[in-house]
Each structure stands twice: as structure tokens, then as C-alpha cells.
Amino acid sequence: MTHGRVVARFGAALIVRDGTGELHKAISPRNLVKQGPEHLRAPVCGDEVAFEHGIDKAVLTHLMPRRNCLVRPDHRGRPRAGVSNIDQVIIVVSTRPSPDWGLIDRYLVGAADLRAEAAIVINKIDLALEDTVASHVAETQALYAGLGYPVLPASTLTGSGIEAMRARLAGRTSLLVGQSGVGKSSLTRALDPSLEIRVGVLSALTGEGRHTTTHAHLYALPSGGDLIDSPGVRDFAPYAPDREALLEGFSEIAARLGHCRFHNCQHRAEPGCAVKEAVEAGEIAATRLRNFLALSTEMRNSA
Numbered sequence: 068m069t070h071g072r073v074v075a076r077f078g079a080a081l082i083v084r085d086g087t088g089e090l091h092k093a094i095s096p097r098n099l100v101k102q103g104p105e106h107l108r109a110p111v112c113g114d115e116v117a118f119e120h121g122i123d124k125a126v127l128t129h130l131m132p133r134r135n136c137l138v139r140p141d142h143r144g145r146p147r148a149g150v151s152n153i154d155q156v157i158i159v160v161s162t163r164p165s166p167d168w169g170l171i172d173r174y175l176v177g178a179a180d181l182r183a184e185a186a187i188v189i190n191k192i193d194l195a196l197e198d199t200v201a202s203h204v205a206e207t208q209a210l211y212a213g214l215g216y217p218v219l220p221a222s223t224l225t226g227s228g229i230e231a232m233r234a235r236l237a238g239r240t241s242l243l244v245g246q247s248g249v250g251k252s253s254l255t256r257a258l259d260p261s262l263e264i265r266v267g268v269l270s271a272l273t274g275e276g277r278h279t280t281t282h283a284h285l286y287a288l289p290s291g292g293d294l295i296d297s298p299g300v301r302d303f304a305p306y307a308p309d310r311e312a313l314l315e316g317f318s319e320i321a322a323r324l325g326h327c328r329f330h331n332c333q334h335r336a337e338p339g340c341a342v343k344e345a346v347e348a349g350e351i352a353a354t355r356l357r358n359f360l361a362l363s364t365e366m367r368n369s370a
């Protein structure tokens with residue numbers, strides 16, 4: 068029996084990496100996992116597995132318990148397991164398009180929902196910007212670093228910040244997320260210049276090149292750590308509303324709850340609201356409260 072990790076999945080076909088880094092084509096028996104919700108039984112990218120070597124394909128024998136699993140609704144709204152065992156969510160924003168704080172806050176809650184760490188990369192710092200954009204970027208850095216999140220400025224063009232990013236990714240499994248055009252693909256290539264060749268190896272193994280751009284992949288970085296690139300989850304938001312994750316994603320607001328005059332305070336217009344007072348005192352950013360209230364409402368409505 069060999070221990071391995073699922074690096075990609077195409078329908079029933081899996082690619083599993085063993086401890087030496089060698090890739091194997093594999094299949095999973097239907098009844099590999101007999102208990103639990105249907106959508107969590109099949110192996111996904113990121114899973115730790117055990118397998119036996121078969122005649123032309125490896126055959127999975129065990130699916131190890133997951134540390135976490137990103138669940139997303141499919142096109143019919145049913146839950147589907149995406150990728151698993153994520154230690155860290157890397158939220159990529161850029162100077163152009165300029166950082167969207169609503170999106171950052173949503174991703175932070177998503178990371179908390181996974182019980183994963185979060186870090187923010189501000190890409191394209193090489194661009195000369197108008198003053199308003201430059202100050203918004205500086206505010207972004209100050210706001211989120213002030214909340215305790217690592218914030219890493221980077222440029223795939225000059226290579227600035229790429230080493231710091233490698234250090235941040237080493238020794239764990241990270242998921243890159245961020246809106247279209249911020250430079251996720253460029254960052255992935257900057258982190259691992261041999262990536263294109265390795266994508267080719269994967270395509271050759273599966274015989275289906277086009278899948279490599281539409282399916283989740285787990286890449287071992289030469290500098291250490293694994294990077295998950297998953298086109299389907301780039302815009303992920305928590306699937307199942309989770310109050311605990313919301314509070315963890317807004318820890319500075321969570322710390323004030325329970326200090327308002329009214330125990331059922333909605334933190335909107337009530338007198339004696341400790342959260343609003345903190346905003347007025349400049350201790351909580353107004354946008355953070357706005358995003359917190361918007362996400363709370365969203366979660367209540369979908370609960």
C-alpha cells in the first residue's frame with residue numbers, strides 16, 4: 068500500500084502523487100467511503116489517500132480524514148466537494164483593478180469557514196498609479212495588516228515580493244483566490260517557472276489537455292509547499308452560512324458584540340451601539356461594518 072495525494076481529478080480518473088513525487092493514474096472504487104453525505108464520498112483534489120498498484124492504473128484503498136473541504140454548489144445548486152486539505156487561502160488583489168474590500172472580506176470569511184489561515188497579496192505594485200488609487204492601495208495594506216493578516220505586495224513584472232510569497236507558501240497547502248485579471252495565473256508562473264512543462268506532463272497522463280485549464284490542480288512548488296489552482300473556486304464564498312466563520316472573519320467587530328446597550332442591537336441606528344461608537348472613534352473601519360452587516364443579512368436570508 069502506498070500513501071499519496073490526489074493532484075487532479077477528471078470525472079472518474081484521478082492523478083495521484085506518491086511520496087517521491089511520482090504521478091500515477093488512478094481509479095477509485097465506488098464504495099471507497101461508505102458513510103457520510105453523498106457529495107463528500109468521492110476523492111477530490113487535495114485528498115490524502117492510500118493506493119495499491121494495479122495492472123495499468125493504481126486503485127485507491129483509503130481516503131484519509133480531511134482537515135477541511137471546500138464545498139460549492141453545482142449548476143443545479145446541489146453541494147459538491149471541490150478541493151480539500153487547504154492550510155491557507157491566498158487572497159490576490161491588485162493595484163489595477165484596485166482592491167475590492169467587499170470581496171476581501173468575503174474571502175476572509177470563506178477562509179475562516181475552512182478553518183484555514185488567510186494572507187493577502189497586492190499584485191502589480193509596479194504600476195504607476197493616480198493618487199486616488201495609490202492611496203486606496205496603501206489603505207488596504209494598513210487596514211488588513213492592522214487586523215493581523217499578512218499583506219504581501221508583489222509584482223510578477225519586476226519579481227518584487229515573489230521570494231516573500233514563496234516563503235509564505237512553503238511547507239503547506241495554499242489556495243489562490245481573487246477576481247479575474249488580478250494576476251493569479253501570472254503569480255503561479257512567477258512562483259514556478261517550470262509550471263508550463265509540468266502542466267504538459269499532467270495533460271499527457273490524462274490524454275486530455277484542455278482539462279488542465281478547467282479543473283483543480285495541486286502543484287508541488289520547487290521552493291516547497293503545494294499550490295492549488297482551481298478555476299472553479301476562484302470566486303468562492305462560504306457555501307453554508309456559518310456565524311462562527313463570520314465572526315472570525317470580522318474579529319474586531321466580534322470583540323465589540325455584547326457591549327451594545329440593547330442585547331438584540333443590529334448595529335445600524337440604535338443608541339448606545341458599541342460597534343458604531345468604535346467606528347466613530349476610528350477603531351473600526353466603516354467599510355468593515357458595512358460588509359459585516361451585508362454578509363450577516365445574506366447569511367440570515369439563506370439560513
Ligand SMILES: Nc1nc2c(ncn2[C@@H]2O[C@H](COP(=O)(O)OP(=O)(O)OP(=O)(O)O)[C@@H](O)[C@H]2O)c(=O)[nH]1
Binds near residue numbers: 249250
Ligand atoms: N503591470 C503588471 N501587470 C501584471 C502583473 N501580473 C499580471 N499582470 C497582467 O495582468 C493581466 C491579468 O493577469 P492574469 O495572470 O491572467 O490574471 P488572473 O487573475 O489569472 O485572471 P483570470 O485567469 O481571469 O482569473 C495580464 O495582462 C498580465 O500580464 C504585474 O505584476 N504587473
Ligand SMILES: [Zn+2]
Binds near residue numbers: 333337
Ligand atoms: Zn450595536
